Amino acid sequence: MGDLGQTIEFTGLTKSFGGFTAVNDLSFSVRPGRVTGFLGPNGAGKTTSLRALLGLVNPTSGTATFDGIRYRDLASPLTTVGAALEAASFHPGRTARHHLEIYARAAKLPITRARESLALVGLDGFADKRVGGYSLGMRQRLGLAYALLGDPGVLVLDEPVNGLDPEGIKWIRELLRSLAAEGRTVLISSHLLSEVQQSVDDIVIISKGEIVHQGTLADLDTGDQLRVHVDSPDRAALGAALEASGFQIEMSRSGFIVHDVEPGAVGHAAFVAGVELSALQRKTSGLEDRFLSIVGGGAS
Amino acid sequence: MSTLIAATRAEFAKVFTTRIWWILLIILGGYVALLSGGLGLLFGATSQGMLGASEGVEGMPTTGLATMIYSTATSIGYVFPLLLGALATTGEFRHQTLTPSFLATPKRGIVLSAKAIALFLIGAGFGVVAIACSVGAGSAALAGFDIDTALDSSDTWALIGRSVLAMAIWSILGVGLGSVIPNQVATIVVVLAFTQFVEPILRSVGALADWIGTVTQWLPGAASDALVGASFYGAMGASGAQLDWWAGGLVLLGIALVVTVLGWLATWSRDVT
Secondary structure (H helix, E strand, C coil): CCCCCCCEEEEEEEEEECCEEEEEEEEEEECCCCEEEEECCCCCCHHHHHHHHCCCCCCCEEEEEECCECHHHCCCHHHHEEEECCCCCCCCCCEHHHHHHHHHHHCCCCCCHHHHHHHHCCCHHHCCCEHHHCCHHHHHHHHHHHHHCCCCCEEEEECCCCCCCHHHHHHHHHHHHHHHHCCCEEEEEECCHHHHCCCCCEEEEEECCEEEEEEEHHHHHHCCCCEEEEECCCHHHHHHHHHHCCCEEEEECCEEEEECCCHHHHHHHHHHHCCCCCEEEEECCCHHHHHHHHHHCCCC | CHHHHHHHHHHHHHHHCCCHHHHHHHHHHHHHHHHHHHHHHHHHHHHCCCCCCCCCHHHCCCCCHHHHHHCHHHHCCCHHHHHHHHHHHHHHHHCCCHHHHHHHCCCHHHHHHHHHHHHHHHHHHHHHHHHHHHHHHHHHHHHHCCCCCCCCCHHHHHHHHHHHHHHHHHHHHHHHHHHHCCCHHHHHHHHHHHHHHHHHHHHHHHCCCHHHHHHHCCCHHHHHHHHHCCCHHHHCCCCCCCCCHHHHHHHHHHHHHHHHHHHHHHHHCCCCC
16 A cells, blocks of 8 residues: 655755855655654754745745656646645634634635544534633644644644643644554654654654754664663662662762663672662653753753 | 746635735725715605705705616725725735745746736625625615615626726736835735825816826726726716727736736846845
8 A cells, every 4th residue: 555645855055044054955755654853952943944945935045846847837736745834824703613614715625624624623513612711721722733634645734742742742643653553754843852753663863953863762872871870779789789880870869870881780790798778779861951962062 | 937827826715815815805895885875865855855955955856866876885985895905915925925935936027917817806806895885775775765776787797897807907007006106004005095195186186177187097097987887986077088898908907017017027036146
């Protein structure tokens, strides 16, 4: 079975506003069947890149395409690509159903798609309420309903997790995973890796308008430092044993952190010294730290 | 072509899914009905000397009175389709709905054309309601004083048709103006200041000397009155030279299209951030 989604291709995309270069020579591709996280701190150029991809911003140079076709040249844009950019692109006096019906008309989709996509995001009970009364989380869902209106093969979502409660975050994770599993292309941006790390397969990290890391989430993990947390009822004895083994150690509130060794080696050292252990655990996921050191050179 | 039709349908839906259109329409209808009915009563009573005779008034001619009263639908009411058109575009900027609009229809010229077409037709609808109110209230008042309502004259019905066309063109001018000045409050201020203050003064000045009148006849309100063929201002002697009705229509349409193209260049074709 072929993939539902198209491949997104950024090729040397550059965008300057006056003298300020928001995005500089951005090149990467986003494949179908996977969820790709587009990460970077606020102001890194994520939104500008996505708006250029969607034809809302004219690139200074370079292109961004869907299987080689620019957004403006797509024969049927909403059935090819669904996008949700930031919150609040709604007239507050309009109901959610009317809001979606307008764009269903413009895109020559069946009017019934408005109700169907509201049901998909769990807003069917609020379809005929004016959007002005919606909470931030409901607006995010309405934005997502707009993205799903044409049942597109590609989804481009800017900060989709913002403003969602924990239940909503869990819901959107599962939705994105299932959309990717159907063979769709899913590109989501976020300024926090931790927000999306449970949903994404691939990541592209940008900082100050340029790509600083690109690969799978697992790639980022392998760069992680090996650290072991260990503790004993007799901390003094444990400390002496670890030092005697020549490990690089660090005191922590709940014992010691040992750097650059496997947990087994730490356990062996304690065993040889006859020290009883109360905790022995590999410290995982310094992912967010890795992310921050990549985007900010460790500054933040 | 079918994309333009789809986009036009969407523009109709945009107008009719918020409340402002019927609020403006009710005020327009009520305002015009009150004004034309009031003028009908006032002139009717005056013509019969009921308000007390004064020098020369008892002989006040009533020919042309009916069409002058009916034309309040446009000469006073035109600000409403103008505002409706302006709000249709400024609302897109204000509520950032250009983003979903341009995502659904990435060819932006089609969106702007569709908006102009939709608002032209809705403006025509405003024109029908306005002229119905002015003719209804005005002719009832005049009939009460046995003054000729001119409703059996084909000239009157031609004037009614041209009034509807004028209101439709004013809506396009609103669309263009809203694109040139995307700030909603600023646009409303400009519309009210120009239509209620600047242009009336300029046209009054234009009545003072022929050479000024040849300039002020090109103003949108003067062109609109020329298109309709009768005017409240004209009857008050506040305007000088006037274009032929067809020339007035072309001038008004030309102004509307030029302003819309300026809007395209100034804002519509720019980055949406």
